[in-house]
Amino acid sequence: MSQIHASLPLLGFAAFSGTGKTILLEAILPKLVARGIRVAVIKHAHHDFDIDQPGKDSHRLRKAGASQMLISSRCRHALVTETPDQEATLPHLIAQLDQTQLDLILVEGFKKLSFPKIELHRAEVGKPWLHPTDHNIIAVAANVPIPASGSAPLAEKPPLPLLDINNLDQITDFVVSFIQGKVHATQLEQPQGLQCGDLTPPGMLSVAEGRERILGHIVPLTQSQTVNLKTALGHIVAHDVLSPVNVPQHTNSAMDGYAIRGDDLACASYEVVAHVMAGHSYDLPLEKGQAVRIMTGAAVPKFADTVVMREQAEQTDTALDNVIKTTVRFNLAMASIHPGQNVRQAGEDLALGQTAVAAGSKITAPELGMIASLGINQVTVKKPVRVAIFSTGDEVQHPGEAQQNNCIYDANRYTLHAMLTQAGCEVIDLGIIEDCEAALEATLQQGSEQADLILSSGGVSVGDADYIKTVLDKLGQINFWRINMRPGRPLAFGQINDTPFFGLPGNPVAVMVVFLQFVEPAIRKLQGITDWQPQVFNAIATERFRSRPHRTEYTRGIFSFDANGRLIVKSTGQQGSGILRSMSEANCLVEVLPEQTNAEIGDLVRIIPLQGRI
Numbered sequence: 001m002s003q004i005h006a007s008l009p010l011l012g013f014a015a016f017s018g019t020g021k022t023i024l025l026e027a028i029l030p031k032l033v034a035r036g037i038r039v040a041v042i043k044h045a046h047h048d049f050d051i052d053q054p055g056k057d058s059h060r061l062r063k064a065g066a067s068q069m070l071i072s073s074r075c076r077h078a079l080v081t082e083t084p085d086q087e088a089t090l091p092h093l094i095a096q097l098d099q100t101q102l103d104l105i106l107v108e109g110f111k112k113l114s115f116p117k118i119e120l121h122r123a124e125v126g127k128p129w130l131h132p133t134d135h136n137i138i139a140v141a142a143n144v145p146i147p148a149s150g151s152a153p154l155a156e157k158p159p160l161p162l163l164d165i166n167n168l169d170q171i172t173d174f175v176v177s178f179i180q181g182k183v184h185a186t187q188l189e190q191p192q193g194l195q196c197g198d199l200t201p202p203g204m205l206s207v208a209e210g211r212e213r214i215l216g217h218i219v220p221l222t223q224s225q226t227v228n229l230k231t232a233l234g235h236i237v238a239h240d241v242l243s244p245v246n247v248p249q250h251t252n253s254a255m256d257g258y259a260i261r262g263d264d265l266a267c268a269s270y271e272v273v274a275h276v277m278a279g280h281s282y283d284l285p286l287e288k289g290q291a292v293r294i295m296t297g298a299a300v301p302k303f304a305d306t307v308v309m310r311e312q313a314e315q316t317d318t319a320l321d322n323v324i325k326t327t328v329r330f331n332l333a334m335a336s337i338h339p340g341q342n343v344r345q346a347g348e349d350l351a352l353g354q355t356a357v358a359a360g361s362k363i364t365a366p367e368l369g370m371i372a373s374l375g376i377n378q379v380t381v382k383k384p385v386r387v388a389i390f391s392t393g394d395e396v397q398h399p400g401e402a403q404q405n406n407c408i409y410d411a412n413r414y415t416l417h418a419m420l421t422q423a424g425c426e427v428i429d430l431g432i433i434e435d436c437e438a439a440l441e442a443t444l445q446q447g448s449e450q451a452d453l454i455l456s457s458g459g460v461s462v463g464d465a466d467y468i469k470t471v472l473d474k475l476g477q478i479n480f481w482r483i484n485m486r487p488g489r490p491l492a493f494g495q496i497n498d499t500p501f502f503g504l505p506g507n508p509v510a511v512m513v514v515f516l517q518f519v520e521p522a523i524r525k526l527q528g529i530t531d532w533q534p535q536v537f538n539a540i541a542t543e544r545f546r547s548r549p550h551r552t553e554y555t556r557g558i559f560s561f562d563a564n565g566r567l568i569v570k571s572t573g574q575q576g577s578g579i580l581r582s583m584s585e586a587n588c589l590v591e592v593l594p595e596q597t598n599a600e601i602g603d604l605v606r607i608i609p610l611q612g613r614i
């Protein structure tokens with residue numbers, strides 16, 4: 001049974017019936033409250049309990065079919081949820097509590113689940129002790145000493161604190177010490193054996209330190225090329241694009257309607273002196289009492305600064321001495337008229353000489369449209385970063401080949417190819433390099449001559465390090481780091497003939513996570529994008545995300561909005577760093593920071609959306 005955790009201290013009282021659990025809880029609750037502790041109680045009951053009274057409105061509505069009944073008054077509210085198919089789990093019940101308003105969760109019952117508990121024991125009830133078989137018991141409150149045989153299975157552990165079941169102040173003191181973290185659940189289930197990453201050798205770098213060191217060695221590339229506008233999509237602008245014109249060119253109408261003067265709003269009707277279509281103009285200054293009928297986008301005449309929508313206007317043609325006079329009146333009951341309404345000012349989008357797209361920006365749809373709107377059809381962009389990639393390992397095979405015994409197909413060159421293409425890079429694929437010094441040396445030489453950045457995968461953990469290290473030491477300045485993160489702990493970084501080199505770990509998920517955390521920031525700097533930051537949000541954890549202190553843990557996650565519009569996140573399930581499916585099912589990485597040890601249900605966690613990056 002896995003341990004149940006909550007962000008708040010969670011403490012149970014375990015006893016056989018007849019021991020007086022509820023009486024004891026009822027007696028210590030006022031003592032806890034008197035010490036300023038805000039307590040929630042979760043109580044287990046027999047299978048068909050009903051909190052509602054037959055005949056009450058809430059009961060009638062529930063019996064009529066409401067699967068949830070929320071009843072509220074000024075003093076309290078209660079939610080009754082029918083669970084005909086399956087009883088709610090304790091973690092689910094904990095998640096229902098408003099943990100921002102609490103300091104402690106007390107649990108009565110749920111005896112068989114794993115979480116810290118105080119055992120209550122009265123000799124006269126005549127039942128056996130619980131702690132010999134329940135390793136989650138952290139103290140015993142009894143009216144007799146604990147018999148030596150009762151604690152025998154835990155003999156190697158410190159003896160359990162023994163409290164007097166009739167001494168309420170002593171029990172209260174113990175609960176307060178538990179909340180304050182002074183009592184540790186020394187008896188609780190410990191993980192069996194060491195797991196990958198449990199050892200934290202000295203000399204590890206944090207994610208932030210690793211990234212800082214890498215970026216310190218990256219110099220933005222300067223080569224640029226002038227390309228046709230459509231070809232520039234996805235590229236990085238090399239120089240500021242300045243507006244050679246005002247956008248819009250003239251002050252113009254934002255609506256189909258009538259342009260009038262803002263200092264002439266009191267007329268009952270206006271003489272319509274012209275009809276102006278988009279692309280045309282009325283070149284005389286507008287006099288008081290006059291209006292021009294105008295289409296959206298058409299320039300407003302001099303002095304006309306206000307447009308009234310056509311829906312609000314009534315136009316009348318009157319024949320006078322064989323001349324047709326057109327007038328318009330406005331329905332002010334529909335909407336009042338404000339000076340300056342429905343007019344777009346010349347240069348309000350971009351003024352002459354203003355920076356339209358700054359150097360270092362990526363050209364996406366709006367930038368493409370904006371540059372076009374300036375009348376510019378060519379743009380100078382940074383040359384794409386050329387990235388050489390190769391895989392290492394005699395066990396790695398090309399997809400399409402017949403699978404050999406004990407071999408795996410190369411996934412890493414494909415994920416890297418995709419992420420690099422997504423980041424706007426030109427990929428130079430150097431293939432799979434056999435485990436041989438000469439081949440590796442030749443490949444690295446080739447990469448450093450042809451590319452701005454070299455990425456390899458595999459062979460950077462302790463197993464192969466010596467052989468690769470010899471070649472890397474010969475050709476350049478490479479550091480073999482261990483980053484305090486999971487996945488992606490081993491990482492090599494340095495220069496081969498001045499070309500930055502990343503030796504990524506071989507595990508396929510580690511490759512992707514390390515790419516996102518270290519390689520993409522380096523590429524953005526090479527591209528000349530200053531202070532590139534990935535998108536990060538906070539979401540509510542709907543399950544426990546494990547992490548060790550000081551380590552950054554990247555769990556593949558799925559974020560969504562719950563029925564109350566809150567951003568929530570769950571994991572994709574199994575998280576092995578060879579399970580590429582976990583990346584495919586994820587829409588984010590859940591980042592549990594070094595200062596956070598585990599994230600519990602209901603905690604806020606950082607999520608890094610993956611859309612557009614993988």
Ligand SMILES: Nc1nc2c(c(=O)[nH]1)N[C@H]1C(S)=C(S)[C@@H](COP(=O)(O)OP(=O)(O)OC[C@H]3O[C@@H](n4cnc5c(N)ncnc54)[C@H](O)[C@@H]3O)O[C@H]1N2
Pocket residue numbers: 196391392393395396408409410411412413457458459460461462463464487488489490504505506507508510577578
């Ligand atoms: N004694 C230790 N062993 C390992 C440690 C450690 O600290 N001490 N770290 C583990 C971690 S964490 C990782 S990550 C890996 C990284 O190892 P390498 O970078 O040396 O990678 P390989 O051993 O070559 O491969 C690891 C794994 O990935 C598979 N692989 C390799 N290349 C590809 C590819 N192109 N496509 C798909 N899969 C690939 C390879 O077959 C292995 O299964 O080391 C741990 N060990």
Ligand code: MOO
Pocket residue numbers: 196485486487488489490505507509510577
């Ligand atoms: O956790 Mo490793 O760094 O990916 O297997």
